[in-house]
Amino acid sequence: MRPDLRMVLDSGPGQAYLLRRGSGAVLVDTGIAGQGKVLTEALRDWGLDRESLTHVILTHWHPDHAGSAAELAEWPNARIWAHRSDAPIIRGDGYGSIPALSHAEEGLYAHISGSIPDAPPSRVDRELDDDEILDAIDARVLSTPGHTDGSIALHFPNDSVLFTGDIATEHQGQVILGPFNLDRPQAGASFRRFADIDVNTVCFGHGQPLSGDDTALLRIAATADEVPDPLG
Numbered sequence: 160m161r162p163d164l165r166m167v168l169d170s171g172p173g174q175a176y177l178l179r180r181g182s183g184a185v186l187v188d189t190g191i192a193g194q195g196k197v198l199t200e201a202l203r204d205w206g207l208d209r210e211s212l213t214h215v216i217l218t219h220w221h222p223d224h225a226g227s228a229a230e231l232a233e234w235p236n237a238r239i240w241a242h243r244s245d246a247p248i249i250r251g252d253g254y255g256s257i258p259a260l261s262h263a264e265e266g267l268y269a270h271i272s273g274s275i276p277d278a279p280p281s282r283v284d285r286e287l288d289d290d291e292i293l294d295a296i297d298a299r300v301l302s303t304p305g306h307t308d309g310s311i312a313l314h315f316p317n318d319s320v321l322f323t324g325d326i327a328t329e330h331q332g333q334v335i336l337g338p339f340n341l342d343r344p345q346a347g348a349s350f351r352r353f354a355d356i357d358v359n360t361v362c363f364g365h366g367q368p369l370s371g372d373d374t375a376l377l378r379i380a381a382t383a384d385e386v387p388d389p390l391g
């Protein structure tokens with residue numbers, strides 16, 4: 160992967176991505192609870208420290224994405240941003256609904272969800288709107304509801320990077336609709352939003368990132384006759 164981008168938590172559920180910005184860094188998702196130490200080490204590898212982390216953007220409330228938000232909210236300069244539909248759940252002011260599982264998803268969900276600790280409630284400093292432009296981090300919100308109501312992808316056009324969140328997943332070299340959706344048809348429609356995104360790097364909530372020519376796999380999947388959904 161390119162030197163200014165790092166997948167921090169590459170084992171188990173929950174991946175987070177650090178994007179370097181000069182003497183600062185932006186984090187997309189946080190993994191499960193308890194990742195402060197590994198994130199500190201990742202920043203140190205770049206010669207940065209905790210004070211360098213300026214923004215933590217959560218693609219949705221699920222505890223394998225927002226799990227360490229509460230811990231990172233205590234860091235000196237970290238602002239926590241999430242879509243307004245998921246923000247109350249991240250704050251602990253509401254409960255998130257359990258996904259509408261297909262038969263094929265049920266066993267896998269029971270296995271995975273049992274291994275993920277609850278996310279401690281976290282401050283959310285800014286609630287993001289649909290398709291908002293985020294000048295402070297030079298990014299654009301892509302609303303992708305259906306996985307959760309407030310699911311987002313993040314497009315950094317000048318960095319040529321897309322973070323899909325869980326609406327898309329890399330699985331065995333293919334790009335598929337992410338599983339465990341609140342509203343599968345809505346998630347499918349959100350997945351199609353990636354049809355015209357042209358970037359050099361695609362980072363998924365789960366699975367390996369794509370770079371260079373391989374990023375075409377996302378556009379191919381998003382324009383297929385049927386949204387690729389092996390567990391649907």
Ligand SMILES: [Zn+2]
Nearest residue numbers: 219221306325
């Ligand atoms: Zn999720």
